[in-house]
Amino acid sequence: MAGIKSLAKDTAIYGLSSIIGRFLNWCLVPLYTRMFPSAEYGLVTFIYSIVALALIILTYGMETGFFRFANHERYKDPMEVYSTSLISLAVSSTAFMALVLAVLGPVSEAMHCAGNETYVVMMALTVAIDAFCCLPFSYLRFRKRPMRFALLRLVNIGLNIGLNLFFILICPWLWTQAPGWIAWFYDPDFGIGYIFLANLVSSAVTMLLLLPELRGFSWKFNPRLWREMIAYSAPLLVLGIAGIMNSTLYSILFPELYPDKAEAMSQLGIYGANIKIAIVMVMFIQAFRFAYEPFIFAKAKDRGDDRMQSYRDAMKYFVIFAMVIFLGVMFYLDILRLFIAESYFSGLKVVPIVMIAEFFFGIFFNLSLWYKLTDKTVWGMWFSLLGLAVTVALNVLLVPRFGYMGCAWASFACYGTMMLVSYLAGLVKFPIGYQVSRIVFYFVSAIALWFFAELIAFGHRPWLNMIIRTPLLLGYILMAMRIEHIRLSDLLPRRR
Structure with a gap:
């Protein structure tokens, strides 16, 4: 702990x-x-x-x-x-x-x-x-x-x-x-x-x-060391390029794929403005990435099950915190949407899809430890290229029919595929023993809570929605703390 x-x-x-x-x-x-x-x-x-x-x-x-x-x-x-x-x-x-x-x-x-x-x-x-x-x-x-x-x-x-x-x-x-x-x-x-x-x-x-x-x-x-580092890092270069393309390719393809060329840039602008709201999830994942890489490589020196348990716990707590962020954004979207102009509100429906897509990417990054620790970074390259293929194919298929919603679902499918395939490969190559049932429980519970909040929402009374949703968010947090046996005092800094 x-x-x-x-x-x-x-x-x-x-x-x-x-x-x-x-x-x-x-x-x-x-x-x-x-x-x-x-x-x-x-x-x-x-x-x-x-x-x-x-x-x-x-x-x-x-x-x-x-x-x-x-x-x-x-x-x-x-x-x-x-x-x-x-x-x-x-x-x-x-x-x-x-x-x-x-x-x-x-x-x-x-x-x-x-x-x-x-x-x-x-x-x-x-x-x-x-x-x-x-x-x-x-x-x-x-x-x-x-x-x-x-x-x-x-x-x-x-x-x-x-x-x-x-x-x-x-x-x-x-x-x-x-x-x-x-x-x-x-x-x-x-x-x-x-x-x-x-x-x-x-x-x-x-x-x-x-x-x-x-x-x-x-x-x-050290020339020998450098050659080994390049061999290790080269697949990560392809992974990084594919990752950038996965997150930005929509802006390149959309104007060419959208059937109404006169409206294409306007629709792309609406989508681009609304995915900025999902940046909270992106920021959390980026912060987690900065801390996680030195953490996993330092833990790799440990022996026994303590090392594996640390990896399991890191994944579990990542999912809990990410789902709290998801619920926080979705429950208070009536406030967060004020960061964009009212003329862009028609695109708010992409926010939950993009946030879950970014959540899938965060899990994929957690899962990446198995091929980084085993020096099989080429697997990360193949996973990212697979994701890029999914991105291109679904943008081509969906954007002409559904506009920017096709971009959102392409992102969802891209990161979801990368996550699933990486997990299945890791089961064979470097089994960690993640608490899958509990992770799925936290994810499904958050989605169900969001659906419930939408079901009882008051359309023109956002203040009333937030009054109702705040206890729901706190209830989710308290539920996770109870299941994981976390006390409030554990979260507070200790005096030395």
């Missing part, structure tokens, strides 16, 4: 930076859409989708590889693993930057930035810095320093937000009031370039703040 408490605490701390970051970045969207024409904001969206893919490619699974080999019996010195990983990422990030500069013209045209090559240079440099910095951040997780991890993440986020507000709101005002103050650095025609500049500056400052994690050890490169 002590290990699970540590995992829960680290998840909460990692989640702080994730939740605040995602929320504040989401709050920038209204600013961007009010300050820039839709075509310019569309370019921002497109560039950042490319950035997300490039970042996956440039880290090539080395974060998980570092955790695996830093805990490996064969390599007694974790710092040798860390140093080898850092040098690898430093070389690949530098090579990436050099390649972009060498073919800047064609790359800029491909990214619809012809005439604005500066945008491409800034974002390429940002990606190169972020790819390299992923290892120092992983090192903080390995050393179990979640507070410093969260603090540096929050500094990065705060600086990025502050610079956005400075360049996009304050500078235009100063330009009209006292242009001489900022004429030496501000160009009103640079437009969305300031979004990319803010990102670059915040990434560069973060790298400087990570300098303590880049000192105090011998920088040496």
Whole structure:
């Protein structure tokens, strides 16, 4: 239980930076859409989708590889693993930057930035810095320093937000009031370039703040270790690319598949706005992932059933917390929907589907420990490619008939398939002995409670719905605590 408490605490701390970051970045969207024409904001969206893919490619699974080999019996010195990983990422990030500069013209045209090559240079440099910095951040997780991890993440986020507000709101005002103050650095025609500049500056400052994690050890490169890490991490690269495509492919396919081309972008906008509400589940899963990888690899050193019991407990408590989040969002959707405009409310029906899909992905990530611990990461690659095939097939089949609901069900089926197949394979390759009946009970109970709340809902009295639903949510939490023999005092920090 002590290990699970540590995992829960680290998840909460990692989640702080994730939740605040995602929320504040989401709050920038209204600013961007009010300050820039839709075509310019569309370019921002497109560039950042490319950035997300490039970042996956440039880290090539080395974060998980570092955790695996830093805990490996064969390599007694974790710092040798860390140093080898850092040098690898430093070389690949530098090579990436050099390649972009060498073919800047064609790359800029491909990214619809012809005439604005500066945008491409800034974002390429940002990606190169972020790819390299992923290892120092992983090192903080390995050393179990979640507070410093969260603090540096929050500094990065705060600086990025502050610079956005400075360049996009304050500078235009100063330009009209006292242009001489900022004429030496501000160009009103640079437009969305300031979004990319803010990102670059915040990434560069973060790298400087990570300098303590880049000192105090011998920088040496172990070629044999590197080859083993690449062999281990390469399937994770394919897994990461497939994962990004699973979560973003709908935006690429939808305009081509939706029968009413004039309405396609509007429908895609409604879907995109509503799935932002499901971001609470995404943030929880991301926070859990930050804490879970160092947890499972550290536990891999243990012997006996204690190790397996820790994995079982982690899965069980993940399901409980995820279902509490699901019920919280669905029970208070009348409040949460105010984050989007009323004209988007027609798409609220996708929220529960997308949240359950993300929940399936969270379970899939839990299940991934069996192929990570057995160095069979190629299985993760095959599972993700299977999910990608399901995503493509169902989008093609369902979007022409059901619009964005087809996207939601495709996501549901994609992650559900990946979860189920990974579980069945794990039964043979690395049986954990999960408490499946209890996990299913918590899931079914939450879904049944949500259906019951919808059945007795008062259509035009949201305040009354929330009064009724709050005891239902508390009842679910108390039920789980009673079944798991958890006392309220167990959840409170102890005095030392």
